[in-house]
Structure formats: C-alpha cells, structure tokens
Amino acid sequence: MSVDMRTFLAHVELANPITTAAGCAASGRELAQFFDLHRLGALTTRSITMAPRAGRPTPRMAETPSGMLNAVGLQGPGIDAFLERELPWLAQRGIKTIVSIGGGTVAEYSELARRLADAPGVTALEVNLSCPNMEDRGRVFAREGSAAAEVIASVRSIMRYDVPVVAKLAPDVADIVAVARACVDAGADALSMINNPLGMAIDTEALRPSLAAVTGGLSGPAILPLAVRCVWQVHAALPGVPLIGIGGVMTGRDAFQLVLAGACAVGVGTALFHDPYACLRIERELEDLLRARGFQRLADAVGLAHRPPGSAPRHLLVDTEESAP
Amino acid sequence: MAGTPVQVTGTVLTTRRVDAYHALTVVAPGIAERFRPGHFVSVAVGGAYTSMVTRRALSVHDVKSDYGGTVELVFTVRGRGTAWLAERRARDTLDLVGPLGRPFPLPRDPAHCVLVGAEYGSAVLFPLADALLARGCRVDFVLGGAGAERVFGAMRARRIAETTTLTTEDGSLGLRGKVTDALPSVIADTRADAVYACGPMETLRAVTAVGMEFDIPVQVAVEEQMGCGIGVCMTCVIPVIGDDGATRMVRACAEGPVFRGERVRFEDVGTIPFDALGAPGGGARHVS
Secondary structure, three states, X not given: OOOEOOEEXXXXXXXXXXXXXXXXXXXXXXXXXXXXXXXXXXEEEEEEOOOOEOOOOOOOEEEEOOEEEEOOOOOEOOHHHHHHHHHHHHHXXXXXXXXXXXXXXXXXXXXXXXXXXXXXXXXXXEEEOOOEEOOOOOEEHHHOHHHHXXXXXXXXXXXXXXXXXXXXXXXXXXXXXXXXXXXXHOOOOEXXXXXXXXXXXXXXXXXXXXXXXXXXXEEOHHHHHHHHHHHHHHHHHOOOOOEEEEOOOXXXXXXXXXXXXXXXXXXXXXXXXXXXXXXXXXXXXXXXXXXXXXXXXXXXXXXXXXXXXXOOOHHHHOOOOOOOO | OOOOOEEEEEEEEEEEEXXXXXXXXXXXXXXXXXXXXXXXXXXXXOOOOOOOOOOEEEXXXXXXXXXXXXXXXXXXXXXXXXXXXXXXXXXXXXXXXXXEOEOOOOOOOOOEEEEEEEHHHHHHHHHHHHHHHHOOOEEEEEEEEOOHHHOOOHHHHHHHOOEEEEEEOOOOOOEEOOHHHHHHHHHHHHOOOEEEEEOOHHHHHHHHHHHHHOOOOEEEEOOOOOOOXXXXXXXXXXXEEOOOOOEEEEEOOOOOEEEEHHHEOHHHOOOOOOOEOOOEOOOEOOOO
16 A cells, blocks of 8 residues: 655645755755656755855854754855756756745845746745845844745735745744744745754864854754744644645654644755755655555645544544455 | 766775774775766765764775775764764775765876875875876875874875875975975976875965966865765855856865866865855845
C-alpha cells in the first residue's frame, strides 16, 4: 500500500509535500547534479531581489550546537538575471517552482511581483518578509502585522489569481498568530513558517563575533521545536490556511512533527547542506512513517495532533479494506 | 561523468599521520574515477546523531584505482569536526560527496611548472604533479611551513620532481623563510612557464605577486571555510574579477577552488569591495 503524498498549496497541487527552503537550494542547478528535481514537491528559489546583491562579507557562517548561523545577505544576481537565466531553466524542465522575493520597500515587492506576474513557470510566490523595511527605520516587515499585511496586499493585487501568494513569517515576534492573521486578511493564500530567528556566536580564539555581520539567522535542528510551536499556534488559530512548515527538518520524523502540528508542506533547508539528497530521503522517511501508522493519505495527518485528548486517531475511525480481517 | 559529484558511503582503509597532519585513505568508488587534480571532497562529521550540521571540505592527496578506488584525504585538527575525523579507524564508514569544485587547468603542451605549497595545502599538488608529469611537463616543488613537521610531502616531492626547495620559518628544514622567498630564484632557474599554488590566502597573494613579476600565469587553489561544498549555502565567497573586468563575489566551492591568481582580489578577501557587482551602495539596501 502506498501513501497518497499529494498536497495542496491553496489550489495548486504538489506531488509530495517536500520543498526546499528559500536560500538553501540556490536556483536548482546545483542540486540537479545529484537528483532529478521533479522528485521534489516544489523547488523554492533563493530570495530574488530587484538589484544584484553582493551580500555580506565573510565569514558568513558559524556552526553552533545542532545548528548554524548564517549571514549571507540575500546574495544574488537580481530579478533581470533571474528572469533571463534561472527561471527559464526551471520552467523548461517543468519543475514546480516557488519563487521567493525580498525587498526593502513595499514598492520593491510590488515591482518584483509585477515582473514575475507574466513570467512562465511560477508555481507560487513566497514573500520573504524578513527584510528590513527601509520606509520604517529598518524594522523587519515580518515583525509587524501591519507592515507585513501592506506588502502582502500589494503583491496579491498584482499577482495572477492562479498563483498562490505565500507569506513567509519570522519567529522573532511577540505574537506570530497576529502577524499570520494580518497576512491572511491581506490576501495571503498560504503561510511559510519559520524564517531563521536571529542568533549570535562569539569566536573565543579571536575574541570577537564569529560572523562578519555580527548576528545571523539560526537554522538547523536547534530551531525545530520553535517551528513546531509556531506552526501549531497558527494552525490552531487559522485551521483553513495551508502552512509550509520549515525549520530544522533533518529526518522524516521531523517533517512528520510539522505535519501533525498543521503543516501541509515541509521545507528542507540546512539539511541540504549536510546531505544533497536530504529532500528525497525525508520524503521517503515521512511516507514510511505514515504507512506504518496506517495512513492512506498525507492529508489525513495534517494537524492531527490538534485533536482533543481522548479521541481516537482519525484514520483509525475509518475501516479500510487493508485493515479488515 | 568526470566532475559530476556523487554521494557515497566510503570505508576507511588506513589512517596515518603525515608530519603534523592526518591522512585517511577511504574506499570511495565513484569519487576516485571522477577525480581530477584540484577537486576536493566534503565529508559529514560526527556520525548519524551528530549536532554538527555542516560538512567539512577536505583536500585530496592521492587517488588510486586499486581496492575499488581510493582517495586519500589530508586535514589538520581545527575543531570538533576534524577532531572526530582524526579518530576514525580502519573499517569505519564516512559519508563523502565528491569530487567537488573545478580542477586545475593543465597546459596543452609540455611546460615547466613550479608547484608551490604552504603547510598542508601542498597535499592537492601531488595529484596535479602526477598529471603534469604524465603530459611530459617538468615539475619543480617549493614547499614550506612554520617548522619542519609542518612541511607536507617533502619526501614524495623529492621523489617525483626535478627539484624540491623546502622552506621553514624557524629554519628547522631547508631555507629559513617563506615559500615566496625562495620562489623567484626557482622560477628563474627553471625558466618556469607556469606556477600552481595552494595554501593560506596570504601565501597565495604573495605567490601571485611573484608570478606577475615574472609575467607567468599562476593558478591558485584557495582554502575557504565552506558549509556545503556544493554551491548552495553561499558562505564561501571571495571577490574575483571576471572576464568582463567586473568583480563578483563568487563561491570558492562551485566557481573555484582553482582561480587564476591575478583574478582574485586577495587584499579584499573578507570584505565586499565597493565596486563588486551588487555591493552595498550600488542599489543594495537590505539584508536577510
């Protein structure tokens, strides 16, 4: 018996729930050396910006207990090069592509959405809200519901109706449910959680911060519980909203936790640095875990951990041919 | 298939100390036959339940087709990851990805090549020397380190090269000084056509300066801290001047590790040069 691993991101069907996390798979070519990208549910690109960006100085990375800090600074060639070289490469191969965009102003996000609205091959648009808002003293968009909502509303109004707009939220907020609700009210079709929380490490040999940028995003298994908590809280408050759970997923069991908390798709990031085949392995492990527990469909497991105490697992209430004596 | 990386579970065949460094010979089918000089290999460290999530990029010292294809990896203990690697014993398994990076370009016709290695950076020069010798090139080595025990591969260099010049900063072996102190006379004596170098950035910068003085090409293999080795984590960037004259922050793992020396802006490593493509001020205003 195989498990039906299909999932829906708003109305867009993905063959399986595993996607790469933004900024962890560049634009696909590097991973394509190892496996066929069609085996991913979707590929999420790095965050595309208007202008080319050289990013932050090195050192950009520091390994931390069960994780790593990074301060890459959205290095990339900009939207023109993306539309000219990277997106067509993915589109020609028919790879489901979630394009991540990042900007410093609402106008910049709108312009990026406008440029992508007519581009073929955009399966969904993920709005990276963890960029500092240049119009508001560099305060990160994702930290304030109103700023995040403004971006989402403007992107949603520009993007074609058949391309879901996904808001990517940061965990460094007082009330993630409030930010999530603001984004959904502004028209987000789905939410991506979580972006890297900010962290810092100090090099005890050099006696100074390990990263040139001083602080950086913390990723890896260290943040899995944080992601599970955020997905749980938002799914409890907004059960109808599709969630992409991201944060420290290294195994199928980690992905399963996010699914049970309410995610219908799972992003794999840092694990790709450790193992280029991580997405395929995690997908297989997740399917095995579901099968071992008698699930026929991934969709039946989404948010299942929210059921009230004492109630039987939903899938056991259904008498299936396979389980009949 | 040359160059296409693969992930394999390799079995440690032998472990040994080479001077102050560690060398692991690993049976790595798939990697050995794809390998070309200049490629590197990344390994996962710490075992299945490790808390260490980034891979370690290692130099390849030797590749052999016997025992099913082996690669010999050379490293020095720098932290918890390499300390774990140093504890591996025969029959332990390692998760390897390779070969990675762009290899050394080889001269089309037989040429006189000087190979300059500082510390264990010398390790990558030996497969290169074999390839150059196979093409009828003349190979001369200049190897150096802080002290005698930190000069890697002196014996092997003496066996295969026309001449081998050794330098140590404390004078315990060969000439007192750095490899770049000895390099001009070696280039002059051998009438070298090209220089290949590997070692710390500071050494590569100085070697490139010498090569430019003699107006001969220098190919350098840079050592930069890497997270993934395959080009997705974007942490190993250095400023490099492209064919069009523009400076870009390029990945040492995917676009390198071998670059033409004069293209690398060594003075600006660790910074974003103001004139680099997409540098702050040139339209870039936000961070991730």
